[in-house]
Amino acid sequence: MTGNHQSLALMLFSVFVAVTLGITTWVSRNRRGSAEEFYAGGRLFSPMENGFAIAGDYMSAASFLGISGLIALYGYDGLLYSVGFLVAWLVVLFLVAELVRNCGRFTLADVVAARMRERPVRIAAGTSSVTVSVLYLVAQMVGAGSLVALLLGRTGEAAQAWTVVGVGALMIVYVSLGGMRATTWIQIVKAVLLLGGTIALTVLVLIRFHGDFDRLLTTAADRSGHGPAFLAPGLAYGGDWTARLDFLSLGLALVLGTAGLPHILSRFYTVPTARAARRSVVWSIGLIGGFYLMTIVLGFGAAAIVGPDTVRASNAAGNTAVPLLALDLGGGADSTGGTVLFAVVAAVAFATILAVVAGITLASSASVAHDLYASLRRRRGTPRSEVGVARIAAVGIGVAAIALGLLARDLNVAFLVGLAFAVAASANLPVLLYSLFWRGFTTRGAVWAVYGGLIPALVLVALSPVVSGSPGSLFPGVDFQYFPLQNPGLVSIPLGFLAGWLGTVTSAEEPDAAGHAETEVRSLTGAGAV
Template identity: 85%
Template sequence: MNGNHETLALLLFSAFIAVTLAITTWVGRNRHGSAEEFYAGGRLFSPMENGFAIAGDYMSAASFLGISGLIALFGYDGMLYSVGFLVAWLVVLLLVAELVRNCGRFTLADVVAARMAERPVRIAAGTSSVTVSVLYLVAQMVGAGSLVALLLGGTSGAARSWTVIGVGALMVIYVSLGGMRATTWIQIVKAVLLMAGAVVLTVLVLVRFHGDFNALLDSAAERSGHGSRFLAPGLRYGGTWTARIDFISLGLALVLGTAGLPHILSRFYTVPTARAARRSVVWSIGLIGSFYLMTIALGFGAAALVGSAEVRASNAAGNTAVPLLALVLGGGEGSTGGTILFAVVAAVAFATILAVVAGITLASSASVAHDLYASLRRPGAKQYSEVAVARVAAAVIGVAAIGLGLVAQDLNVAFLVGLAFAVAASANLPVLLYSLFWRNFTTRGAVWSVYGGLIPAVLLVLLSPVVSGSPDSFFPGVDFQLFPLENPGLVSIPLGFLAGWAGAVTSTDPPDEAKHAETEVRALTGAGAV
């Protein structure tokens, strides 16, 4: 890339960082430091504001960079992510949004612990939430590194590493100083920028093909190097039974995982009522649905106008397809329009990453402070405030995400998010659904359900081709692969449900009928909700 791209994009990066830091500083000076303020922003956001914030939280670097890149490289098979991420919101809307808002205060563990023994349930749910959050954070770090590598010509490994470190530092600052209120406004600003950028690029792609989507698809197939196979199932997840089963496993994880993501569930506590939580989801579905339809046009547009080979040459995982598409749509390398459009898209993608990592870090630090610290603190020991512990946890989680992000720089960000969704669907969703809908669910069932999904999901990922045994693995030089699938969802999600059932039916302590009745009334009516 020439110096104009680099300078303009860095100026826009800096402007967004300056604005968001100003928001964070202003919010930090105008809050009273309570747990409700830090975790839930005082529950003062309207459904529309929260809907935009949810969309901002959900439309991550995986969506903008990773999904479009996968479509540009693999055509039809890449669209699975767009479809899966969108369909997942029906599960959230119909099954969990209102009930979670009524039953909890700040975290997933609040919902489960409402009718169980608190200590073991909070430890299990808190551990699972932090694991999912760190996996999701790694994807955002990788996206940031890929973006800056492209900006600087793709040759600067040091620049990618420093970018990962810088993003990690910024997310700790956002969360520590501003809490949920600052994080929400950052996400709203980011959602508006991202939707505007996606609309502009989509319109330009369609104008280039005179509004003829068939012509766009034909051109994409021609320049993909795969011909008509590019528009048919099986290019990435076909050919062998293992690949086809992997396709089913990934789809299951994407559709079920959203309802178990800690940073999404925590957003339902930022509105005053359950009805507002449901309306927030309706707003977010409209925004997210529009966006994922546009990622399809952007992915095929990148294949048609940039070429799959050029996308792969820039970044093997396809993470830079959209910025390269912006460069072509603006007039190509060296043109003023190309320079401006590329820089704007790069800045929007960077804003996307910063906003999402702030939301995830806040949710995971809340789990550490509100669930783990409160449960593991020794009786009689000095008691620190939850908010103080959450700020320290944000820094620790930031360091962990930076380290893993440096290791995983060459993996596709959408693929990495798929792994986080699999763990969320395996460990968090079963215990959440059982707690809300099964009268005979017990504490043992809750603990077994979390660990019965979490441990197999993590182990299967470690023993999969993602970590070793292939040229694209974390550790390509070694081979301890035992599990053939890249995504563990098909195995680990049923195990989570099965473990919860087994724990409940073998429990020696009967379920507390009074607590269940109270929770049921609260979930369905909102009576007694915080």
């Protein structure tokens, strides 16, 4: 990339970082320092504002960079990520949004602990939430590294490493100083920027093909080298039984995982009522749905205009397909238009990553402070001490995410997010649904549901081709691959539900009928909700 690319993109990066740091500083000077302010932004956001923030939190580097890259490389099979990510919101809307807002205060554990013995349940749910959040953070770090490595050319590996460190440092600042209110406004700004940039690129792609989507698909198929197979199922997940089971596992994880993501669940607490939470989800579905439809155009546009070989040569996982597409649409590498469009898209993608990592870090640090720290102390800490612990936890989580991001920097970001979704669906979703809908659910069942999904999911990932035994794995030089699937969801999600059922039916503890009745009334009516 030329010096003009670097200078303009870095200037736009700097403008966004300066604006968001300004928001964070302003909010930190006007905060009350309460737990409700730090964790939930004072519950002062409107449904539209929260809907934009949810969309900003959800439309991550996996969506903008990873999915488009997978479509550019694998055609129809890459498109399945867009479908899975969007359909998942129906589960959120109809099953959890209002109920979670009515039953909890700040975290997933609040919902489960409402009718259980708090200490074991909070420790289990807090551990799971932090694990899922760190896995999700790694994907964002990898996206940031891929983007800036492309921007800075030959200094790719060093640029990637320093970018991961820089993103980690910024997210620590956002969370520790501004809390939920600053994070929410950063996500709203980012959602507007991302949607604007995506609309502009989609229009330019369609103009290039004179609005003929069929011609776009035909050109993409011809240039892919696979012909009509590029537009049919099976290029990535076809063939033997292992690939087909991997597809089923991925689809199950994507559809069920969103309802168990800690940073998505925490967004329902930033509005004053359950009705507002439901309306927030409706707003977010509209924004997210439009966005994912446009990623399909961008992915096939990158295949048709840039070509899968060029995308793969830039980044083997396809993470740079959209920036390369913007460069070509603007007129090429040596043109002013290409330079400007590339810089704008790179800045928007970088803004996307910064906003998402801030939301995830806040949710995970809240779990550490509100669930783990508060449960492990013999005496309940004050809200102010919890907030202090949350800020310290943000630093530790940031450091862990930086280290793992450096390790996994050659993997596709959408694929990494698929792993996080699988763990969320295995560990968090079973305990959440059982707590809300099963009258006989017990404390042992809750703890077993969490660990019965979390541990198998992590073990199966460790024994999968993702970690060892293949050229594209984290440790290609060793082989301890015993589980053939890349995504563990097909096995670990049923195990989570099974463990919760087994723990409940083998428990000597009598179910808390009064506690369930109170939780049921609160979840359905909002009576007594905080």
